[in-house]
Amino acid sequence: MKVKRMEKKLSFMEKLSIPEILKGLSITFRNMFKPKVTRLYPEERYKAPIALKGQPLLVENEDGTPRCVACSMCEVVCPALAITIKAEETERYIEREPEEFSIDMLRCILCGLCEEVCPKEAIIMSDRYELANFTRESLVFHKDRLMTPIKELEGRIRFTKEKFDKWHR
């Protein structure tokens, strides 16, 4: 078998290896004073970009009512069967609203299909990514925990409008 040697010819100073060792030492010494890349997590939290699909939340109007009209489209589209909706009548103009709306975060795969399919922009993927907890019950989010003031979700609503171009097609 033909062997091709790829060895580099070393100069005398490189063969002596002491200058090279000193060079390496100087690099590591300078590294010590460079800015750290670690994020000190609990104090210094990561601000997720707007494109992140985190915990899905329900949008709450300024007057405290849900935007959701309980059309069940998200419930149908959800591939992980995480959403459960029970509709009820309401005196408001929209006539329907969810009596019970729960997302089982143990099942949710954060795919964002519910957000995409929602005709009212009532369910929105937020930037909340800390989804761990100690009990199974606490990971089934009910309506009271999902309702979020519209102000907190404005950025993402604008983003979804641009992304899915819902009303201008």
Add this chain to the structure above:
Amino acid sequence: MTTAVLIATIIKVVVFFHIAPIMVSLLTLAERKVSAWIQFRYGPNRVGPWGLFQPIADGLKFFFKEEVVPEGANPILFRLAPALAAGPAMMTIAVIPFTFPILIDGQPFSLAIADLNIGVLFFIAMSGLAVYGILLGGWASNNKWSLLGGLRSSAQMISYELSMMMSVITVVMLTGTMNLGEMFTYQAHHTWVLFMFPVGTIAFVLFLIAAFAETNRLPFDLAECETELVGGFHTEYSSMKFALFFMGEYSAMFMMSCLLATFFLGGPSFFGLIENMDSIWWRAILGFVVFMIKVGFFLFFYIWVRWTLPRFRWDQLMYLGWKILLPLSILNLTATGILIATGVL
């Protein structure tokens, strides 16, 4: 021996013996901190201010871990090995003079725990013992990796001990004494061995390289090289036995740094600033500070090199030890003899 001397001796023994474990615990923290800084991380910073209590947390964790003795292990040697690894390194602390002598009852009172006239020989004997802990630990574990690690480390330590001792003999010839206290006194009055060019400087470099090999530190940590041998000789050890191996390694590092400072950097002396002080007490205190700064530099250097250089291959290690360092140290020794005989040094 008067009462004052007796009390002073007891205080001295208690204080200086505890320097070693304290330095070891700080060193484990320093290692993690420095390695983190070099890799753009912060290192442990949760336990106490700047993570200063991390060694305590680590120690507690070690105490509460389960002890596992593998099947087929030699029960006596398996338990004896960690003690043999940690003991000799700690014992060498006894001959190290941490600072200038003070006056007790009008007599000069050396601040080494044991002011031996053959301190250098004591150190040589004790560093020869250090290999047993690792070799027995590797052999008694009934594990291939451990055995290989133990074998490698014994071969490595024996081959590097030769050149190390040659450079120690150079220092002994240059300073004309085997007492470590007198050794730095001589250097304080003349010049540091490091500056006795060329033989002192070469001896320093040789000793430094051999010290890395003796303490099984990178780039010579073939005894426990994780990538090939899992963990080397301490693969099978757990809980406090593992911690003892760790303490042995770190106290050996501390001891080697102390010896480097005493042999080559004139111990607590600093260019006539401290050794010529009138007040004996201030001289002793500042001398101790200077000595610790020198030791700290070497300890930092150990860690610094660890995170800079890659590990040697086994044959490269042996080549360096037997074909380069040993001839060089013998030549250096001969040159020292000639220079002293001709009156140059």
